[in-house]
Amino acid sequence: MIHADATDAPDPGPRRTTKQREAVRAALASSEEFVSAQALHQSMRQAGSTVGLATVYRALATLAEDGEADALQSGGEALYRACSPSHHHHLICRRCGRTVELEAAAVERWAGQVAAAHGFVEPEHVVDIFGVCASCAVAR
Amino acid sequence: MIHADATDAPDPGPRRTTKQREAVRAALASSEEFVSAQALHQSMRQAGSTVGLATVYRALATLAEDGEADALQSGGEALYRACSPSHHHHLICRRCGRTVELEAAAVERWAGQVAAAHGFVEPEHVVDIFGVCASCAVAR
């Protein structure tokens, strides 16, 4: 299967304010890097929280859905990060996870144009750059 | 975890020619779209082959490793496609999977420059555009 049906983006639904969701939001905000749901869950437990793993997964999903976090897929697992609300991409250190937000109007334009040129509508794009940051590079 | 350690790309290893690997190569080549290992396995069985699922996974992994196929992650599963050997990106219909190979020197240049500008080395990038192709768009 290529992708879930795109006709599903109807009801952002009511969203109740709970301790857990706030705790996840906070924990996520306290990390400058991309983190997995499992990693976030563990760090929260170690910090005394009693959140359930499923709840962390659910909270991260809704945060991403609401545009409060960015998600990317790396090494078979989903990683999340609290990001600025505007559209942007990432430069990520594959060693330590350090992340730099990137804005590139030229790339946005290119993506839209190339899609249109081939008759594709509702274009979305995935643009991420991975590398080894300066400090991780010297640490070798 | 952010990414597997990058120091592992030593031995492409010997690669023996077997009926199974060839069959997978052929099956993959016969599909213009990106397909999952499972889907490819099923179509091969239906076509009379007796390959094992694990073998299909292994064959696809080596083909991708050898640059004979491109892999991308979509909807939680890995998709593969026989692609031209030179570096390129993709424009993919999220409905039918139709794929267009894209070359964009400007994007390559941008990726390299932005990585260097932030002191990142060994840059790699993921650039894919998803949309709904013309024929899938009218079929609504």
Next chain:
DNA sequence: CCGCTGTTGAGAACGATTGTCAATCGCATG
């Protein structure tokens, strides 16, 4: 305070992928 619902946590369930291991096969060698 009440009630209606959305939410939560524990654990089971799931689906994709990988590991295990004996049987088999490619292929270099004589």
Next chain:
DNA sequence: CATGCGATTGACAATCGTTCTCAACAGCGG
């Protein structure tokens, strides 16, 4: 062509990340 070593295979178990199930619980409007 016969042999032998080691890569490869296939059936199945095992992992792993993620989602589902469901009863207990907790926002929040009235």
